[in-house]
Amino acid sequence: MNWLTSIQDPIIGKDLYSKYYYLWLIVIWHVVHFIISIWYCALRLAETVESYLISSGLLMWNKTIDTSRVQYLAIVLDSEEACRTSEVIKLLQCIERIGLRNICLYDREGVLKKSKDIIMEKFSRAKLFEEACTTATTLLDKEPFTLEFVSFSDGKEAIAQAANYIFTNYHKSRYQKDLPCTESHIDEALKATGYGQPYPDLMLIYGPSRCNLGFPAWRIRYTEMVHMGPLKSMKYGSLIKAIHRFTMVYQNYGK
Amino acid sequence: MLSLFAHLSLTPSSRPDNPTHNPKLHSNPTHLRKDPILTRQQNEFDLAGKNYSGAGASPEEERSSIPDGLRRELMPEHVAVIMDGNRRWARMRGLPSGSGYEAGIRAFRVLVELCCKWGIRVLTVFAFSSDNWVRPKMEVDFLMNLFEKGIKAELDNFMREDIKVSIIGDPSKLPTSLQRLIARVEKNTKHNTGLHLVVAVNYSGKYDIVQACQSIAQKVKDGLIEPEEINESSIEQELETNCAEYPYPDLLIRTSGELRVSNFFLWQLAYTELFFSKSHWPDFGEADFVEALVSFQQRQRRYGGYK
Numbered sequence: 274m275n276w277l278t279s280i281q282d283p284i285i286g287k288d289l290y291s292k293y294y295y296l297w298l299i300v301i302w303h304v305v306h307f308i309i310s311i312w313y314c315a316l317r318l319a320e321t322v323e324s325y326l327i328s329s330g331l332l333m334w335n336k337t338i339d340t341s342r343v344q345y346l347a348i349v350l351d352s353e354e355a356c357r358t359s360e361v362i363k364l365l366q367c368i369e370r371i372g373l374r375n376i377c378l379y380d381r382e383g384v385l386k387k388s389k390d391i392i393m394e395k396f397s398r399a400k401l402f403e404e405a406c407t408t409a410t411t412l413l414d415k416e417p418f419t420l421e422f423v424s425f426s427d428g429k430e431a432i433a434q435a436a437n438y439i440f441t442n443y444h445k446s447r448y449q450k451d452l453p454c455t456e457s458h459i460d461e462a463l464k465a466t467g468y469g470q471p472y473p474d475l476m477l478i479y480g481p482s483r484c485n486l487g488f489p490a491w492r493i494r495y496t497e498m499v500h501m502g503p504l505k506s507m508k509y510g511s512l513i514k515a516i517h518r519f520t521m522v523y524q525n526y527g528k
Numbered sequence: 529m530l531s532l533f534a535h536l537s538l539t540p541s542s543r544p545d546n547p548t549h550n551p552k553l554h555s556n557p558t559h560l561r562k563d564p565i566l567t568r569q570q571n572e573f574d575l576a577g578k579n580y581s582g583a584g585a586s587p588e589e590e591r592s593s594i595p596d597g598l599r600r601e602l603m604p605e606h607v608a609v610i611m612d613g614n615r616r617w618a619r620m621r622g623l624p625s626g627s628g629y630e631a632g633i634r635a636f637r638v639l640v641e642l643c644c645k646w647g648i649r650v651l652t653v654f655a656f657s658s659d660n661w662v663r664p665k666m667e668v669d670f671l672m673n674l675f676e677k678g679i680k681a682e683l684d685n686f687m688r689e690d691i692k693v694s695i696i697g698d699p700s701k702l703p704t705s706l707q708r709l710i711a712r713v714e715k716n717t718k719h720n721t722g723l724h725l726v727v728a729v730n731y732s733g734k735y736d737i738v739q740a741c742q743s744i745a746q747k748v749k750d751g752l753i754e755p756e757e758i759n760e761s762s763i764e765q766e767l768e769t770n771c772a773e774y775p776y777p778d779l780l781i782r783t784s785g786e787l788r789v790s791n792f793f794l795w796q797l798a799y800t801e802l803f804f805s806k807s808h809w810p811d812f813g814e815a816d817f818v819e820a821l822v823s824f825q826q827r828q829r830r831y832g833g834y835k
Contacts, residue, residue, distance in 0.1 A: 298596070301596045301597070302596065302597060302598075302599065305596060305597035305822070306597070306822075306826065309822065309826065428798075429760040429763070429795065429798075430759070430760055432737060432760075432763060432795075433758055433759045433760050433762065433763055436741045436744065436758050436763065437755050437756065437758045439741070439745075440744070440745055440748050440755040440758060441755045441756075443745065443748070444748060444755055452742065452745045452749075454738060454741050454742050454745055455738060456734050456735070456738055459734075459737070459738060459741065481827070482799075482801065482827065483801050483802045483803070483827065484797065484798065484799050484800050484801055484802055485797060485798065485802075486798065486799070487798035487799070488798075490733065490737070490794035490795045490797070490798070491734065491737070491794065493789065493794060494733065494734065494789075494790070494791045494794065495788055495790060495791070496788060496789075497787045497788050498787050498788060498789070498802060499787055500802070522786075522787075524788075526659060527657050527658075527659025527660050527662060527663075527790065527791075528659075528660075528662050528663060
């Protein structure tokens with residue numbers, strides 16, 4: 274850099290210095306991100322090996338999972354991932370094999386809702402969550418395997434509808450002085466408008482983004498969220514590991 | 529880089545973003561993203577004796593204030609933090625919980641400094657949840673005292689560093705002296721144009737939605753809106769986070785390894801990138817923050833849509 278700064282014309286010298294400095298920053302940025310990419314590749318390799326060990330029974334986690342801790346599991350899929358119906362079915366088969374019974378499938382665009390019939394066909398014991406409720410089964414029943422299909426319209430729009438429901442009743446009733454609008458009123462309004470599904474204990478997110486993609490906000494207060502990567506890379510071992518980890522978590526609920 | 533080993537992260541999946549990716553191509557469905565370079569106003573800030581000047585900074589000074597590995601144009605506009613792990617940090621050292629909270633305050637100051645330095649526009653911290661009232665009274669009183677002392681001690685700093693302060697949450701259960709102090713600090717800093725610091729005290733994501741509905745109810749009662757007109761946007765406009773220029777966080781950081789949001793920003797987090805750090809909050813420093821930001825800058829944010 275010394276010869277640059279010694280250039281006779283200070284303006285040209287300074288400009289060249291800036292450009293080289295900027296180039297160096299770009300190089301450093303690429304190097305840092307390359308190192309991080311290598312790190313992530315190594316992590317993926319470790320996960321693959323671990324997953325193989327779990328699937329083959331060499332690691333005994335799948336025999337020690339307390340599935341009763343996962344009363345309700347949410348699977349959040351990026352809409353592109355949701356189009357891969359065969360992989361979604363493979364995922365559900367793994368979950369059924371683990372012993373979990375109540376699954377909520379979410380994707381923003383509602384792709385899974387369109388594939389509902391194809392998915393339901395593959396699980397002879399599966400019922401839709403709404404049907405399971407009306408046939409007086411409870412969530413604690415081992416049979417059947419319940420599936421709920423949810424999209425963005427069941428989230429924020431549902432809250433708006435619940436609010437509309439509360440306000441419409443309030444508007445109609447001239448005798449109420451105080452508006453009945455607390456958390457429990459919204460819970461009741463959600464149930465009344467058909468959105469009173471359970472709160473998931475665990476949420477597994479498949480896709481490139483590590484966010485819940487608009488999953489119904491009212492239901493995720495204490496939901497554990499685990500990002501699982503792309504659906505095409507789904508491994509039985511990773512699933513076991515995520516669920517096993519959840520069963521070991523202690524929640525103090527703010528205490 | 530060693531902190532990556534300690535990072536209890538979600539399974540890494542996304543390949544690194546193309547470094548030439550233009551953030552202006554993102555469209556947040558709920559608010560317009562502004563060009564961070566054209567609209568950002570940096571604060572005058574003194575760190576280790578070195579001034580990081582504001583609008584008059586040379587390009588070299590601007591670039592040099594960002595750590596290697598980060599790009600200014602990919603910095604999140606709004607970062608939210610759940611400052612978890614103060615008590616566990618203290619317990620690990622055989623100290624009382626109060627020491628953990630005091631150490632947490634120091635980590636909080638460091639984070640505010642870094643956000644000012646790196647051009648983050650909004651920083652929201654989850655200081656006290658409405659679910660925390662069930663904690664022992666002595667601990668809660670200590671916390672309220674700590675908030676009051678902390679705010680009083682930092683008020684001059686906020687003015688000097690042009691930080692705007694907002695407090696969200698239900699103030700009615702807070703001590704009266706704290707309520708008065710909150711009102712004073714909000715009033716004194718309301719015209720500041722630097723970092724917007726939002727502190728969530730006695731806040732709950734569900735409460736935020738409920739109070740939004742209550743605000744709308746008042747409008748319905750006053751005849752300003754019909755019940756049929758209530759939609760998602762109506763609720764969004766009434767949320768407490770609407771006090772900020774960028775109401776929805778781009779990045780949420782939770783410390784101490786827990787993988788949940790614990791009733792924080794339920795509505796606002798739909799497209800927020802989640803970063804779960806294994807460090808306890810008092811240990812969360814510049815290196816951890818850089819790691820979170822690097823991770824954020826690598827991710828593909830699609831806001832739920834197709835690529």
